[in-house]
Amino acid sequence: MARVHNFNAGPAALPLAALERAQRELLDFEGTGMSIIEHSHRGKAFEGVHDEALSLFRELLAIPDDYHVLFLQGGASHQFAMVPLNLLPPGKSADYVLTGGWSEKAYEEAGRIGTVRVAATTAEGKRYTRIPRQNELSLDPSAAYVHITTNNTLFGTQWHDVPVAGDVPLVADMSSDFLWRPIDVRRYALIYAGAQKNIGPSGVTVVVARKDLVENSRKDIPKIFQYRTHAENNSLYNTPPTFAIYLMRNVLAVAKELGGLPEIERKNRAKAGLLYGTLDELSGFYRAPVERESRSVMNVVFRLPTEELEKRFVAEAAKQGMVGLAGHRVTGGIRVSLYNAVELASVEALVRFMKDFAKQSG
Amino acid sequence: MARVHNFNAGPAALPLAALERAQRELLDFEGTGMSIIEHSHRGKAFEGVHDEALSLFRELLAIPDDYHVLFLQGGASHQFAMVPLNLLPPGKSADYVLTGGWSEKAYEEAGRIGTVRVAATTAEGKRYTRIPRQNELSLDPSAAYVHITTNNTLFGTQWHDVPVAGDVPLVADMSSDFLWRPIDVRRYALIYAGAQKNIGPSGVTVVVARKDLVENSRKDIPKIFQYRTHAENNSLYNTPPTFAIYLMRNVLAVAKELGGLPEIERKNRAKAGLLYGTLDELSGFYRAPVERESRSVMNVVFRLPTEELEKRFVAEAAKQGMVGLAGHRVTGGIRVSLYNAVELASVEALVRFMKDFAKQSG
Ligand SMILES: Cc1ncc(COP(=O)(O)O)c(C=O)c1O
Numbered sequence: 001m002a003r004v005h006n007f008n009a010g011p012a013a014l015p016l017a018a019l020e021r022a023q024r025e026l027l028d029f030e031g032t033g034m035s036i037i038e039h040s041h042r043g044k045a046f047e048g049v050h051d052e053a054l055s056l057f058r059e060l061l062a063i064p065d066d067y068h069v070l071f072l073q074g075g076a077s078h079q080f081a082m083v084p085l086n087l088l089p090p091g092k093s094a095d096y097v098l099t100g101g102w103s104e105k106a107y108e109e110a111g112r113i114g115t116v117r118v119a120a121t122t123a124e125g126k127r128y129t130r131i132p133r134q135n136e137l138s139l140d141p142s143a144a145y146v147h148i149t150t151n152n153t154l155f156g157t158q159w160h161d162v163p164v165a166g167d168v169p170l171v172a173d174m175s176s177d178f179l180w181r182p183i184d185v186r187r188y189a190l191i192y193a194g195a196q197k198n199i200g201p202s203g204v205t206v207v208v209a210r211k212d213l214v215e216n217s218r219k220d221i222p223k224i225f226q227y228r229t230h231a232e233n234n235s236l237y238n239t240p241p242t243f244a245i246y247l248m249r250n251v252l253a254v255a256k257e258l259g260g261l262p263e264i265e266r267k268n269r270a271k272a273g274l275l276y277g278t279l280d281e282l283s284g285f286y287r288a289p290v291e292r293e294s295r296s297v298m299n300v301v302f303r304l305p306t307e308e309l310e311k312r313f314v315a316e317a318a319k320q321g322m323v324g325l326a327g328h329r330v331t332g333g334i335r336v337s338l339y340n341a342v343e344l345a346s347v348e349a350l351v352r353f354m355k356d357f358a359k360q361s362g
Numbered sequence: 363m364a365r366v367h368n369f370n371a372g373p374a375a376l377p378l379a380a381l382e383r384a385q386r387e388l389l390d391f392e393g394t395g396m397s398i399i400e401h402s403h404r405g406k407a408f409e410g411v412h413d414e415a416l417s418l419f420r421e422l423l424a425i426p427d428d429y430h431v432l433f434l435q436g437g438a439s440h441q442f443a444m445v446p447l448n449l450l451p452p453g454k455s456a457d458y459v460l461t462g463g464w465s466e467k468a469y470e471e472a473g474r475i476g477t478v479r480v481a482a483t484t485a486e487g488k489r490y491t492r493i494p495r496q497n498e499l500s501l502d503p504s505a506a507y508v509h510i511t512t513n514n515t516l517f518g519t520q521w522h523d524v525p526v527a528g529d530v531p532l533v534a535d536m537s538s539d540f541l542w543r544p545i546d547v548r549r550y551a552l553i554y555a556g557a558q559k560n561i562g563p564s565g566v567t568v569v570v571a572r573k574d575l576v577e578n579s580r581k582d583i584p585k586i587f588q589y590r591t592h593a594e595n596n597s598l599y600n601t602p603p604t605f606a607i608y609l610m611r612n613v614l615a616v617a618k619e620l621g622g623l624p625e626i627e628r629k630n631r632a633k634a635g636l637l638y639g640t641l642d643e644l645s646g647f648y649r650a651p652v653e654r655e656s657r658s659v660m661n662v663v664f665r666l667p668t669e670e671l672e673k674r675f676v677a678e679a680a681k682q683g684m685v686g687l688a689g690h691r692v693t694g695g696i697r698v699s700l701y702n703a704v705e706l707a708s709v710e711a712l713v714r715f716m717k718d719f720a721k722q723s724g
């Protein structure tokens with residue numbers, strides 16, 4: 001079968017070239033007579049891959065030297081706990097901005113560990129359709145940190161301006177928009193992202209953290225949960241998920257070859273522009289619930305007139321080789337994830353289908 | 363290049379058939395037009411793989427219904443913390459039996475979380491050469507649990523009899539000998555193992571735990587660290603390491619096809635028998651420091667007359683396509699890991715080399 005148009009929300013489409021490279025060398029990595037999966041994490045072969053992945057991150061994102069780049073396990077949900085364990089000492093409080101299901105989960109987990117505060121929420125009932133304005137944030141100037149979710153995977157909203165948090169360290173869950181464009185890393189104290197949307201397979205989580213923050217983080221927690229432990233051991237304190245790091249390296253190498261993040265941003269904006277343009281054009285049939293200024297470039301959500309039509313939409317699209325379009329089970333509707341590896345041609349196919357479907361059913 | 367003889371301690375050799383299957387379908391999983399890596403963890407394709415991996419474990423190990431099988435992230439080192447977080451409430455103490463570097467690490471991590479006690483240690487200085495006898499264990503009958511390391515990867519010792527712990531739950535780190543033979547799961551309350559030695563790639567950890575133990579475990583810890591969370595969600599609370607689980611499934615399917623654990627045990631005993639036999643035969647040159655009754659079937663350690671000869675041994679073996687023979691950095695010497703996927707033919711090649719090397723250098 002030909003490759004489908006994969007609009008999955010994560011795990012998600014990966015660049016074909018990154019997968020082909022993995023397939024080619026899966027049984028024999030660089031003439032070593034074994035798979036990269038069978039190599040020791042302390043040997044030269046894997047070390048080369050690991051170091052290349054780290055330096056590709058530094059290069060693509062222009063990460064300053066006073067930031068660590070860490071490869072961890074456990075997913076972003078694990079960071080929901082690791083962030084407060086490391087950064088939220090007794091007697092301090094942390095600010096959370098609630099913009100979707102994942103920021104709620106991050107807030108709840110932190111609340112099991114320390115004192116947390118809601119600095120803002122845009123919830124209306126159980127739904128979110130926008131990012132708060134700066135003047136809606138009630139920030140505690142003595143907070144241990146402020147936590148935001150830069151892209152809300154379920155609700156299709158995205159921060160387009162970095163909030164100003166003064167001297168309070170800004171912590172960002174970038175799981176679903178990491179590396180979608182260049183950013184100024186210095187605006188953040190700590191960034192974390194599960195790899196399985198824009199940058200690789202599930203099973204590895206990337207953390208970018210200011211060194212002084214890590215240095216001053218808590219020591220009275222289990223060693224494996226301390227950022228310090230992983231920073232001091234170049235993310236090799238214990239056995240890393242070697243294949244996940246290897247495949248992430250392949251994805252980053254492709255990103256660099258394509259022209260890096262400026263070119264990736266251009267492609268992502270073209271894809272999202274085409275899809276939102278179509279939604280606006282066909283707004284008599286499709287309804288995009290997200291406030292215009294908060295629209296996500298990564299996850300585009302919309303509704304059809306009835307749930308029955310939504311089901312038919314998903315089923316007919318699947319027949320035409322377009323998969324991953326059903327919205328999250330808590331939101332319903334349609335969700336189109338447009339991560340870096342989704343090609344413009346896939347969005348063009350989807351848009352053609354949407355026009356036909358609206359005409360037939362409208 | 364032909365496949366080398368891979369004696370790595372972990373990540374380690376995998377069955378060629380499991381890797382070939384992965385290679386064959388890496389770009390197109392079962393005609394779905396995408397890689398298993400690109401499939402949603404909530405979709406039918408991955409669900410089938412996940413459930414098959416779970417049921418292969420149950421079948422191969424004859425795991426009773428009143429035990430959970432969980433797939434987690436973070437490695438065995440993560441379990442060093444999760445075990446006491448879940449099972450060691452304030453006011454209770456846990457017993458640790460120290461038989462090597464990994465049990466020391468497990469003990470130290472647990473000590474950061476609660477009260478721990480050494481129930482026995484066979485350390486002589488910084489070395490371990492044997493497993494304690496039952497009558498050497500000073501067990502606390504009111505302990506929350508007793509922790510053992512069934513195979514000591516660094517020092518090449520292995521428990522051949524399960525210790526009797528009375529009513530106290532027995533917790534076992536089986537990272538380096540999980541599935542090497544059939545076991546009576548009922549003797550254990552909780553088993554954990556990183557996959558990267560006998561059963562798969564790094565990046566996934568298997569936990570087998572008695573359901574009542576999980577039910578009564580602590581609730582006042584972060585949700586992501588609770589066994590309960592993963593048990594209640596069939597290990598899909600958050601995004602699992604999908605490719606690692608997929609490849610583990612491939613390895614388990616091969617194990618079943620080969621005749622299951624009885625046949626695997628027979629092969630493992632033949633490999634270890636040949637190697638230890640050679641060491642005993644050539645004991646004028648090679649020195650096997652481990653007490654005979656404690657010899658590991660998985661990791662065989664030995665010394666040569668000088669460190670210089672050891673270096674030459676490793677280098678010349680590598681030239682003949684035998685890799686992974688250098689002992690762990692804390693122990694030195696030679697270590698031969700004979701995990702399930704290592705073929706008897708590899709051990710035969712090694713033994714021939716050892717005889718030649720001893721003749722030339724002895
Ligand atoms: C923004 C965001 N944060 C956190 C998560 C949870 O990630 P994981 O499943 O890796 O724990 C997700 C998963 O979709 C996400 O989209």
Ligand SMILES: Cc1ncc(COP(=O)(O)O)c(C=O)c1O
Pocket residue numbers: 238239240372436437438439440464511513514515516535536537538556
């Ligand atoms: C017996 C044993 N326990 C624990 C570990 C640590 O495992 P991980 O690196 O997956 O944390 C190892 C690794 O070699 C091991 O052999």
Ligand SMILES: [Mg+2]
Pocket residue numbers: 099100101102103149151152153154155
């Ligand atoms: Mg969200």
Ligand SMILES: [Mg+2]
Pocket residue numbers: 009153154328
């Ligand atoms: Mg999601």
Ligand SMILES: [Mg+2]
Pocket residue numbers: 461462463464465511513514515516517
């Ligand atoms: Mg050990």
Ligand SMILES: [Mg+2]
Pocket residue numbers: 371515516690
């Ligand atoms: Mg080891």
